[in-house]
Amino acid sequence: MSATTLTVTVPRVPVGDTFDAAINWLRANFEPVFDFVGMVIDLCVETLFHLFAMTSATQFTLIAAAVVGGALLVRRHRVPTLVAVAVWAGFYVAELAGGLVATAISSLPAPLFLWAMNLFGSSYVYPPLVLALLLLAALVAIAFAVGRDRRLWIIAAVSPVVLLAVLALHFIAGVQLSLLVAPLLVLLALFVAGWRVALFSALGFLLIISMEKWDNAMSSLALILVATVVAVAVSLPIGILAAQNDRVSAVVKPVLDFMQTLPAFVYLLPAIAFFSIGTVPGVIATVIFAMPPGVRLTELGIRQVDKELVEAGEAFGAPDSQILRRIQLPLALATIMAGVNQIIMLSLSMVVIAGMVGAGGLGNDVYTGIAQGNVPVGFEGGIAVVVLAIFLDRLTGAVTRFSPAARAQRAAA
Amino acid sequence: MPAVRADKLYKIFGRRPGKAVDLLADGRHRDEIKHLNVTAAVIDVSFEVQPGEIFVVMGLSGSGKSTLIRMLNGLLPPTAGTVEVDGTDITALPKAGLRKLRSEKISMVFQHFALFPHRTVLDNAAYGLEVRGVAKDERHAKAREALALVGLEGWEAKVPGQLSGGMQQRVGLARALAADTDIILMDEAFSALDPLIRRDMQSQLLELQARLGKTIIFITHDLNEAMRLGDRICVLRDGRVAQIGTAEEILNDPANDYVAQFVEDVDRTRVLTASSVMEAPIPVIDPDKGPRAALRTMRDNQTVSAFVVRRNRQLVGAVREDVIGAAVRDNVKELDSLIDTDLARVHPDTPVADLFGQAAESPYPLAVVDDADRFVGVIPRVTLLAALAPTTGSDTGADSGTGAEPAADGGTAPAGAPPAAPPPDGPPAPEAAADTATDTAAEGSR
Ligand SMILES: Nc1ncnc2c1ncn2[C@@H]1O[C@H](COP(=O)(O)OP(=O)(O)OP(=O)(O)O)[C@@H](O)[C@H]1O
Ligand SMILES: [Mg+2]
Numbered sequence: 001m002s003a004t005t006l007t008v009t010v011p012r013v014p015v016g017d018t019f020d021a022a023i024n025w026l027r028a029n030f031e032p033v034f035d036f037v038g039m040v041i042d043l044c045v046e047t048l049f050h051l052f053a054m055t056s057a058t059q060f061t062l063i064a065a066a067v068v069g070g071a072l073l074v075r076r077h078r079v080p081t082l083v084a085v086a087v088w089a090g091f092y093v094a095e096l097a098g099g100l101v102a103t104a105i106s107s108l109p110a111p112l113f114l115w116a117m118n119l120f121g122s123s124y125v126y127p128p129l130v131l132a133l134l135l136l137a138a139l140v141a142i143a144f145a146v147g148r149d150r151r152l153w154i155i156a157a158v159s160p161v162v163l164l165a166v167l168a169l170h171f172i173a174g175v176q177l178s179l180l181v182a183p184l185l186v187l188l189a190l191f192v193a194g195w196r197v198a199l200f201s202a203l204g205f206l207l208i209i210s211m212e213k214w215d216n217a218m219s220s221l222a223l224i225l226v227a228t229v230v231a232v233a234v235s236l237p238i239g240i241l242a243a244q245n246d247r248v249s250a251v252v253k254p255v256l257d258f259m260q261t262l263p264a265f266v267y268l269l270p271a272i273a274f275f276s277i278g279t280v281p282g283v284i285a286t287v288i289f290a291m292p293p294g295v296r297l298t299e300l301g302i303r304q305v306d307k308e309l310v311e312a313g314e315a316f317g318a319p320d321s322q323i324l325r326r327i328q329l330p331l332a333l334a335t336i337m338a339g340v341n342q343i344i345m346l347s348l349s350m351v352v353i354a355g356m357v358g359a360g361g362l363g364n365d366v367y368t369g370i371a372q373g374n375v376p377v378g379f380e381g382g383i384a385v386v387v388l389a390i391f392l393d394r395l396t397g398a399v400t401r402f403s404p405a406a407r408a409q410r411a412a413a
Numbered sequence: 414m415p416a417v418r419a420d421k422l423y424k425i426f427g428r429r430p431g432k433a434v435d436l437l438a439d440g441r442h443r444d445e446i447k448h449l450n451v452t453a454a455v456i457d458v459s460f461e462v463q464p465g466e467i468f469v470v471m472g473l474s475g476s477g478k479s480t481l482i483r484m485l486n487g488l489l490p491p492t493a494g495t496v497e498v499d500g501t502d503i504t505a506l507p508k509a510g511l512r513k514l515r516s517e518k519i520s521m522v523f524q525h526f527a528l529f530p531h532r533t534v535l536d537n538a539a540y541g542l543e544v545r546g547v548a549k550d551e552r553h554a555k556a557r558e559a560l561a562l563v564g565l566e567g568w569e570a571k572v573p574g575q576l577s578g579g580m581q582q583r584v585g586l587a588r589a590l591a592a593d594t595d596i597i598l599m600d601e602a603f604s605a606l607d608p609l610i611r612r613d614m615q616s617q618l619l620e621l622q623a624r625l626g627k628t629i630i631f632i633t634h635d636l637n638e639a640m641r642l643g644d645r646i647c648v649l650r651d652g653r654v655a656q657i658g659t660a661e662e663i664l665n666d667p668a669n670d671y672v673a674q675f676v677e678d679v680d681r682t683r684v685l686t687a688s689s690v691m692e693a694p695i696p697v698i699d700p701d702k703g704p705r706a707a708l709r710t711m712r713d714n715q716t717v718s719a720f721v722v723r724r725n726r727q728l729v730g731a732v733r734e735d736v737i738g739a740a741v742r743d744n745v746k747e748l749d750s751l752i753d754t755d756l757a758r759v760h761p762d763t764p765v766a767d768l769f770g771q772a773a774e775s776p777y778p779l780a781v782v783d784d785a786d787r788f789v790g791v792i793p794r795v796t797l798l799a800a801l802a803p804t805t806g807s808d809t810g811a812d813s814g815t816g817a818e819p820a821a822d823g824g825t826a827p828a829g830a831p832p833a834a835p836p837p838d839g840p841p842a843p844e845a846a847a848d849t850a851t852d853t854a855a856e857g858s859r
Contacts, residue, residue, distance in 0.1 A: 308525055309529060312529070315486055315519075316515060316516055316540055316588075316592060317511075317541075317544050318512070327529060405531040408530050408572040411572050411574065412574025412575045
């Protein structure tokens with residue numbers, strides 16, 4: 001029996017080639033843009049990593065200043081706080097640009113600084129550290145001068161003490177940084193999320209340190225934070241636009257579906273093409289993968305705000321921007337924060353894939369574990385990711401409690 | 414210039430509103446255009462509200478009240494027609510102009526409160542001023558004042574979720590009052606209040622309006638509330654205006670069966686006032702005349718008592734026929750000693766409900782005396798009772814306004830006499846006449 005096979009030829013659509021061509025075209029024409037973006041991201045991740053894993057005395061001091069400044073701002077002492085910060089920033093720029101502060105310091109009598117130099121064993125006075133210390137002193141002074149409540153005073157008094165303790169332990173007693181940074185993170189968890197989360201974080205971080213994964217964990221944390229900030233910065237405006245305009249919403253939805261379902265490995269390729277191997281393609285891939293829930297939940301949150309409340313705003317003549325800022329966003333904040341939380345969780349799940357393209361960190365450990373069949377290394381990396389994930393999840397979850405809407409809800413309950 | 418003027422307003426929800434407007438303008442009912450897949454919420458509504466007036470919009474659920482009020486401040490753009498506020502056509506206003514108008518001229522109380530759950534009661538009340546950019550201390554002071562006015566002192570620091578429904582409604586009210594605009598739109602602003610507070614708030618609103626001269630457009634589906642508050646009332650039915658008029662016009666002269674049925678079970682004694690039921694004081698007696706003349710006057714008018722009134726309409730008192738008759742027989746020359754000066758006097762604005770007690774105690778009809786102490790009318794007991802009986806219902810008197818009243822007496826109507834009821838051949842049997850009358854009435858109401 002002879003059966004002629006009936007083959008219909010379907011013309012080959014060159015999807016892949018077109019995509020490739022598009023990438024090449026973009027690379028050829030917009031290389032400086034990509035280079036710049038890559039540089040900024042790289043710089044941010046580097047800086048954060050240094051902050052977490054190689055904290056300098058200046059950075060510790062600035063953190064203490066930020067805590068006091070934050071407490072001041074929350075209590076609405078805006079003017080003096082911002083003035084102090086602005087003066088500091090001015091000096092800092094002047095120092096970077098022309099070494100002004102260094103000149104000023106060297107013109108002052110040396111004995112003023114000698115004791116400090118001896119204390120930290122440095123051979124010369126580091127101007128940024130001096131500036132940071134001055135800023136901290138100014139903020140503490142402001143807190144005691146204008147503040148009226150006890151908690152502010154306690155914060156203003158405790159911060160410098162903790163700082164001195166940390167500096168002394170690290171630079172004089174020589175305790176390794178991880179054992180100093182971890183308690184600070186635990187402290188943060190304690191204030192934001194309560195003692196249970198703090199306890200868990202303490203144990204988790206100790207485990208990471210004992211597995212000798214601290215530096216890698218901090219590297220991943222830096223990458224995740226940068227990716228999260230970028231993803232939130234991109235998804236929030238898109239979500240707001242989509243909530244206000246049905247057409248934007250209709251266009252955005254399929255794009256988001258595409259971004260979320262396209263296997264993550266597939267867009268690693270163009271990311272590498274644009275930014276070459278390293279942290280940057282890892283961040284970019286993470287942003288693309290993690291962003292969709294941010295957009296979706298922002299849109300949902302804003303659309304869920306009772307229409308009559310928006311009408312009430314309109315009825316009293318509020319402009320759209322004010323309705324957005326004072327009515328829609330505060331009431332949508334819980335949902336938006338759920339989106340941010342999702343972004344962070346998805347970023348964490350991308351850590352391993354980012355590790356594949358040389359982003360380092362815990363992803364690298366897991367990837368090495370897989371590639372070499374080294375179960376212990378891979379598993380330990382995985383556990384560290386889980387600890388980080390739970391820490392970040394509880395922290396962002398708790399931040400929602402501080403929103404005005406959540407506060408009102410608690411009061412009403 | 415009217416404070417608010419609506420001119421042939423239409424609001425059609427749905428896809429092809431233009432076609433629907435054309436059909437509705439031809440007089441079709443909104444159910445007849447169902448096939449267009451549109452909801453006609455407001456149809457051909459026109460009215461003017463004068464500054465300082467309380468204009469009540471009344472109608473059943475779904476009759477388009479909220480839709481109408483939302484068009485008055487531009488929250489909903491009308492499908493057709495125009496809205497003018499203080500002479501400005503707001504349908505033509507650009508967005509910025511509309512915002513300015515809303516924040517400076519019109520505030521609104523929402524049916525479902527629409528309070529901001531994330532702000533304190535104080536900040537809610539201060540919202541209108543906040544939008545206008547008033548400094549914090551000043552707007553908080555004003556908000557506190559408004560909250561005190563609605564009886565919510567001491568609740569400033571709470572959030573709306575901690576308040577009962579009625580209290581939330583009062584916060585909504587305070588928010589509109591604090592904004593201090595000339596025009597206030599109130600969408601069922603008292604519906605969530607218990608009867609006591611409700612009466613209280615109604616009184617306060619009336620007082621406030623009298624004091625500050627606000628223009629208030631008030632929506633309600635409670636007829637008694639409408640009658641109590643409204644200078645004029647607009648009755649909406651299925652999106653159309655059924656009647657616009659004062660409470661008394663609507664009660665005594667309903668434009669059609671619908672309105673008549675609507676007002677059937679209103680508590681008339683609370684709506685009608687002494688001035689609306691009083692009668693002309695006939696006869697009156699001049700105090701300078703003697704008893705003989707007084708007796709003559711009373712006999713001529715066949716009454717057993719009469720009021721004694723000076724030329725300048727000052728009420729002196731009243732006299733009774735039997736007393737005067739005895740005095741004339743005794744040859745008394747002066748009337749003064751015979752006058753009963755201890756009379757029940759009532760103000761023209763007293764609700765009829767408050768007259769019964771006095772009427773029962775007094776041997777004379779009630780004397781209605783106005784603010785300037787002038788005698789303006791009398792209310793005999795019979796009149797008081799008659800005022801209770803509704804002039805409405807299925808009987809034919811209902812359509813007096815549309816010209817069907819001549820048949821009111823059924824068979825006793827002389828054939829051919831009234832122009833509006835064409836006489837059947839020959840003298841009609843009583844039933845036939847009644848039928849004709851009903852038909853005419855029904856036609857008249859279309
Ligand atoms: N946004 C909308 N889209 C479609 N139809 C609407 C919309 N708003 C109102 N309607 C319709 O318009 C009609 C009038 O509604 P409206 O809310 O004005 O009634 P109401 O007189 O205020 O009733 P209630 O006393 O129950 O508040 C209703 O049939 C309703 O279904
Ligand atoms: Mg309504």
